Amino acid sequence: MSPRSKTAVRRTLRAFALELLIYAALVTVYFFAVLHFLGSWLVQLETQHIRVYAVVAILLIIGQAVVLESVTTGLLRLLRGGRSE
């Protein structure tokens, strides 16, 4: 790896470390706020309407992926002054 690449990797890792801290705080809030309330509804769905549960499960994981990707990209852009990679 060239010295320029090494500097870029170092910069990226530093931004990631900072991003991890902010992200961890957001995720903790998310655990308590969202998953806690979703839990009982999902259990009910899983026992009574398994097909609906299967569709909801896929939609939830894809939805979370899209939201988290936007959050992490936004955080990274913010931390690296407008550049996401």
Added chain:
Amino acid sequence: MFFPISHAHVNPIYLVVVGFLIGVLGGFFGVGGSFIAGPALRLVGIDWNFAVGTDLAHIVGKSVVAAKRHRALGNVDLRLGLIMAIGTIAGAEMGAQLIQALKRAGNINFVVSVVSIVIYLSISIFMLWESWKTLARAKSRNPGSKSGSLPAKSDESAFQHVTTAIQRWRIPPMITLPASGVTISLWIILLVAFVGGLCSGFLGGGAGYIRMPSMVYVLGIPTHLAVGTDLFEIIISASYGTFSHAIKGNVDILIALVMHTGAAIGAQLGAISTQYFAGPKIRLAFVPLPLIGAAIVIYTMFTGHKL
């Protein structure tokens, strides 16, 4: 934290860390990482059926994040990914049927274990030989360079002559893939995807360990594109697998959602890291992954413990 769907008590931090590690591997190598996620979930007492189904759900989310990132970096061939999804789903069904047939014959564990060890070892040995040879050739062109003369994101392969020969098979319809710079028969793409799906259905997981190398060596797709496209394709095939497992009651989506919070950031880190490595170096770094899979299977075979 109690997860009521699978009736399991698991520390969420453990799930986030496991998700993060698998996310890094997935983003960098284009694999689902089920060979690590499955045993990691088993270690904390989650039943095997939930470990498999939940892991697939988490793979969907992780692949969305990593594929989106790879797409932004220009590493996804959407046309190729969509075609491959068809072959993968067909192959996965065939693999599942084979498993059922072996179950009836009564020797499923031994056959699946031996086949998986042979496949894992073959992939590792072949990729070690090829990437080593490619890097040595690059270094001989530029003897002054410490790490070979391949700049980041560049690609070449010592197996290129075979790939070129395969691309010359003009079995219609021919498909042009402008993003990958390849024109190849549809049937070869479907065959590669089918074999990947077969391994997925037969051995479990997303089978990225066979699909990513096949895309590079058989289809001639540049490594960075193979990683990104494989992840895109995994979204479709793992969604199918998740649905199939969920209706059998094998998916605890709450565990998958928690794991995915770690995977989301790990997948981004892995995907961005590919930008700093040449194709053969990514392939060389890939070599230990199937070996880990083989080691887990050998351990299971000789101890009788399911990790």
